[in-house]
Amino acid sequence: MRRCRFHKAADEEPLMKVWSKRQKDIVILAVQGRLDAATSPFFEEQVLPMIAAGDKNFLLDLANLDYISSAALRRLLFFAKQAEDRGGRVALLSVQSPILEILDMAGFTQLFAIFTDQEEAIRSF
Amino acid sequence: MDSLIYRALVELIQGLAVLMVIAYVMTRIPSFGDLLNRRLSLTHRVILGLVFGLMSIFGTLSSVDIFGGLANFRDLGPAIAGLLAGPVAGGMAGLIGGAHRYSLGGLTAEPCSVATFLAGLIGGFFYLCKKGRPIRIREVTAVMAGITLLHVLVITPLMLGLSNEIRQILKAVLLPMLLVNCAGVALFFFILQNLHRERLNEAEKHRIDSELRIAREIQMGMLPAPSRTGDPRYAVHAVLKPAKEVGGDLYHFFVRDENRICLAVGDVAGKGISASLHMAITQKLLKALAQSGEEPAGLLERLNRELCDGNETMTFVTLLVAFIDLRSGEAVLGNGGHNPPYWIRRGDVSRLVLEPGLALGIREQAVYTNQRLCLKPGDTLFLYTDGVTEAMNAHKELFGDDRLKTALLRVREKDPEAICRGIMEDLAHFVGQSEPSDDITMLVLRLESKEDAAAGAADGC
Numbered sequence: 001m002r003r004c005r006f007h008k009a010a011d012e013e014p015l016m017k018v019w020s021k022r023q024k025d026i027v028i029l030a031v032q033g034r035l036d037a038a039t040s041p042f043f044e045e046q047v048l049p050m051i052a053a054g055d056k057n058f059l060l061d062l063a064n065l066d067y068i069s070s071a072a073l074r075r076l077l078f079f080a081k082q083a084e085d086r087g088g089r090v091a092l093l094s095v096q097s098p099i100l101e102i103l104d105m106a107g108f109t110q111l112f113a114i115f116t117d118q119e120e121a122i123r124s125f
Numbered sequence: 126m127d128s129l130i131y132r133a134l135v136e137l138i139q140g141l142a143v144l145m146v147i148a149y150v151m152t153r154i155p156s157f158g159d160l161l162n163r164r165l166s167l168t169h170r171v172i173l174g175l176v177f178g179l180m181s182i183f184g185t186l187s188s189v190d191i192f193g194g195l196a197n198f199r200d201l202g203p204a205i206a207g208l209l210a211g212p213v214a215g216g217m218a219g220l221i222g223g224a225h226r227y228s229l230g231g232l233t234a235e236p237c238s239v240a241t242f243l244a245g246l247i248g249g250f251f252y253l254c255k256k257g258r259p260i261r262i263r264e265v266t267a268v269m270a271g272i273t274l275l276h277v278l279v280i281t282p283l284m285l286g287l288s289n290e291i292r293q294i295l296k297a298v299l300l301p302m303l304l305v306n307c308a309g310v311a312l313f314f315f316i317l318q319n320l321h322r323e324r325l326n327e328a329e330k331h332r333i334d335s336e337l338r339i340a341r342e343i344q345m346g347m348l349p350a351p352s353r354t355g356d357p358r359y360a361v362h363a364v365l366k367p368a369k370e371v372g373g374d375l376y377h378f379f380v381r382d383e384n385r386i387c388l389a390v391g392d393v394a395g396k397g398i399s400a401s402l403h404m405a406i407t408q409k410l411l412k413a414l415a416q417s418g419e420e421p422a423g424l425l426e427r428l429n430r431e432l433c434d435g436n437e438t439m440t441f442v443t444l445l446v447a448f449i450d451l452r453s454g455e456a457v458l459g460n461g462g463h464n465p466p467y468w469i470r471r472g473d474v475s476r477l478v479l480e481p482g483l484a485l486g487i488r489e490q491a492v493y494t495n496q497r498l499c500l501k502p503g504d505t506l507f508l509y510t511d512g513v514t515e516a517m518n519a520h521k522e523l524f525g526d527d528r529l530k531t532a533l534l535r536v537r538e539k540d541p542e543a544i545c546r547g548i549m550e551d552l553a554h555f556v557g558q559s560e561p562s563d564d565i566t567m568l569v570l571r572l573e574s575k576e577d578a579a580a581g582a583a584d585g586c
Contacts, residue, residue, distance in 0.1 A: 037395060070511070071395035077439040077487060106443055106462035107483035
């Protein structure tokens with residue numbers, strides 16, 4: 001399991017962390033913390049190379065995501081579009097209610113399949 | 126003897142402080158740019174020659190006695206003048222410093238004054254060799270070391286006839302001089318280059334600032350006037366405050382015909398320059414399409430198709446459009462992924478429940494629905510962007526819907542302008558000294574109650 005941390009300052013808690021692991025041909029990305037204009041470029045830096053390397057199915061585990069800004073949503077869409085262009089897709093897992101509210105308000109719940117159970121999510125690919 | 130050399134070194138370095146002051150002053154004079162671009166006039170070269178000639182005299186006067194040998198940085202001034210402005214300035218400074226040294230007389234008067242003059246010429250020769258390429262601190266320091274060693278070479282013939290003791294003294298003088306001269310040149314050019322770079326950065330920042338200011342004026346100029354007066358049946362007021370110079374929020378207000386008005390509030394994902402470009406496109410398209418008379422859902426669909434075209438970066442826009450019929454009070458709303466507005470009626474504040482609809486610019490086939498609402502005289506609609514609810518304070522707390530609702534309850538009886546002002550005050554109080562995290566937009570409409578309105582206002586739909 002690979003792990004990444006993005007620090008704002010040495011003494012602060014990392015603002016965002018991403019863990020990635022693989023199950024069959026699906027990459028499961030667990031995102032923790034805040035996804036905003038400051039942290040989402042790092043998220044992109046981490047995931048776009050995976051697409052370039054041939055991965056196309058992603059399951060984003062958002063159980064520990066505290067906040068997502070519109071700038072981060074744009075990058076998430078861009079990421080999903082890249083995956084879809086290669087015949088894959090991005091699904092979401094364990095989206096917490098504040099995040100779900102944001103996704104719902106922008107109509108994004110019609111763009112992403114959202115799951116509460118990991119096994120079910122994996123089977124859907 | 127070692128401690129004596131050490132003390133001499135400290136004293137000499139103290140003398141260098143004057144040189145640093147000269148370096149600082151030089152960077153503050155207007156023709157400083159010319160100095161580093163080698164575009165100096167002859168007058169400037171002569172002035173530099175004079176200044177560094179005096180510096181050379183200062184170097185002689187602040188000599189430090191080491192067993193009768195005088196350690197000094199007399200060569201430093203002429204060398205710098207040469208390195209900086211060529212052989213004319215260097216030679217002149219060397220001549221001044223050398224002449225002064227010669228006038229003092231003594232055993233080494235002749236070779237020392239000649240060496241000082243040579244220091245200026247060598248510096249100038251290096252200047253000519255550089256032919257305008259950037260000066261490196263390493264290079265000028267090496268040149269200075271060479272000059273100091275040359276100085277020693279020049280007085281060596283004299284030393285041959287001297288006693289061993291005096292030779293020892295001269296050797297003791299050499300090390301502090303070498304160190305001080307090299308440190309002096311390195312520090313001088315270091316300060317010069319640093320301040321020069323800082324000045325360029327400032328100029329660049331100033332240029333960007335002024336371009337952003339113009340961009341801001343253009344952007345603000347695209348928005349309709351914040352207040353509309355003249356029709357007694359309603360009052361409308363808008364506030365748009367970008368987090369940076371330019372932003373991605375937008376609002377639109379226009380009168381479709383004598384009985385119908387249109388309101389819209391939108392938010393481009395992200396902020397700053399990239400968002401502002403999309404804001405400008407959206408604002409113009411909205412303005413053009415809104416005149417077609419199509420109802421909000423159709424308007425959003427057409428706008429969405431336009432915004433999807435070539436949107437490689439997936440920059441999306443959330444947009445809420447409301448058409449209001451002033452005769453019946455009927456409001457038709459279309460929502461492209463935007464925060465639903467608040468509705469104020471007789472002291473009650475509630476958030477409208479709207480079907481979300483997909484934000485614009487993502488999927489060409491997206492469809493939107495018209496959602497109807499019946500407004501009564503005295504009702505207020507509060508449209509806003511998430512910059513209001515997501516304003517963040519120092520503890521990283523968001524303003525949120527609860528605080529917004531409380532704030533709206535406080536100002537519910539007021540007119541649109543006072544509502545905007547009241548909410549802005551609450552936001553400012555909440556955010557405190559924190560940097561604004563997002564653009565803030567509010568658009569408030571109130572249908573005037575019958576007593577206020579001269580003409581017949583809305584009477585139900």
